[in-house]
Amino acid sequence: MINNFESNVQYIKYLVNKEVATRFFIGNLDNSIDSVREIAEEIIPGPKALFRCCIYKERHIIEDRVRLVMEPTKDNRVINVLDSACDECPIDRFVVTEACRGCLGHKCQEVCPRGAITIVNHRSYINQELCIECGRCKQVCPFNAISEVKRPCIRSCSVGAVKMDENRKAVIDHEKCISCGACIYQCPFGAIVDKSFVVDVLNLLKNSWNNTSYHVYAVVAPAVSSQFQGVKTEQVYAGIKELGFYDVVEAAIGADMVSAFEAKELAETVEEKGWKTSSCCPAFVDYVEKNYPQFVDHISTAVSPMIATARAIKAKDKKARVVFVGPCTAKKVEMKREALKDAVDIVITFEELQAIFDAREIDLVSLEPRMAGEASSFGRNFARTGGVTESVAHTLELSGLDLDVKAVRCNGIDECIKAMKMASFGKLDANFIEGMACKHGCTGGAASLLHDAKGIEMINRYGKESKTDNPLDILEKFPIDNINMERFNHED
DSSP states (O other): OOSSOHHHHHHHHHHHHHHHHHHHHTOOOOOOHHHHHHHHHHHHHOOSSSSSSHHHHHHHHHHHHHHHHSSSOGGGGGGETTTTTOOOOOOOEEEEETTOOOOSOOOHHHTTTTTOEEETTTEEEEETTTTOOOOOHHHHTTTOOEEEEHHHHHHOOSSSSEEEESHHHHHHHEEEEEEEEHHHHHTOOOOOOEEHHHHHHHHHHHTTTTTTSEEEEEEEEGGGTTTTTSSHHHHHHHHHHHHHHEEEEHHHHHHHHHHHHHHHHHHHHHHHHOOOEEEHHHHHHHHHHHHOOOGGGBOOOOOOOOHHHHHHHHHOOOEEEEEEEOOOOTTHHHHSTTTTTTTTTEEEEHHHHHHHHHTTTGGOOOOOOOOOOOOOHHHHHHSSSHHHHHHHHHHHHHHTTTOOOOOEEEEHHEEEHHHHHHHHHTTOOEEEEEEEEEESGGGGGGTTTOOOOHHHHHHHHHHSSSSOOOOGGGGTTOGGGSSSOOOOOOOO
């Protein structure tokens, strides 16, 4: 593992984004075959391979990564599989073990849809060339003699969106995918990647002509406080300004606005609905919409803090363009939703931001700290599990609304799935579901630089540095009555 990176996969992603950004800054970037090949050779100089079988394989994968940064993806998909990289998991998912008793029934053979199971010396044998990994044989085996070993990408996807094709390469079922990025983070070979928007944001800044044609704002997720260790959060804001942004605004301001909206909505509708959910995590919202459409009206109609902040900025500045910076791959999908696409122009991740900083040779430690707003401590705590619930409950109390919030705080998509199942069975012992698709909340987002649980402590510390504990204070500067705080509909 390379220093300052959690894995070599993250490091390679960083190198590609950094090299592309570097070439952009010196005016030497194009997507020609020769240029892409040069970038690959720069990153993989040889003569020895670093991670794969040979430098030619490594360079081929790097070239595919560069194209994913520079070119549009099929159907503008955010989560993508690099076929060239997806060939290092020769795992036979289902294997017959020594526990096989050679029973007379041969149920495993009978249910196999591809005829992949034969009987050899009175024992079952699975032909892996024919096996499609449906799992039917394991389900019917009376002796539990068929073992199952899941690939990391499949195991990471709790919603069942990752499958294998006939060539045993990973494929994404986008009808099920919620873009949480768990498969990206867990794939040990970096074969599943999110579409990078590094070039898009650099072009947006360049074409603003130093913010004279339009004003480019950066809206930064509060999880930033857990990401750039060794520097102050305010120095990260200063670094973003150094890149050429017109202004930097923390998304925690939008979190305060959302708290006020959700608290009021919860008080007004929970008696009728029985329970409501938060709407801050786009992956969780997507999961409910795809799997429990009958409960769509239980989702808060509030937009996410990202959208709220962006709309507040554009309400004040008609020349504004907004770039969201955060740890979340699902935000790249959220910004494109038909009812929300008026708000955010581009989304980049903390991983991409780090690459741009280094390409521009910005030393964050040397920069004078810069403020990015005056959000409340509760707004900043949206970045961790439980933060939304705490803020909504506190705002209800401040507003004089008599409602006891009994919440299920879902720490990761598995807990979200469990909570929704309980709700569907009519056994939910709560009136509010806080859905966080990532472990630890946003600080554990798939595109975070660091996924350490210590990030929660850093977020709490950042929250305590706030000048106010009252989320309603922000409404003096950004009255939610003047801003469209609703997601409009659930059918976009």
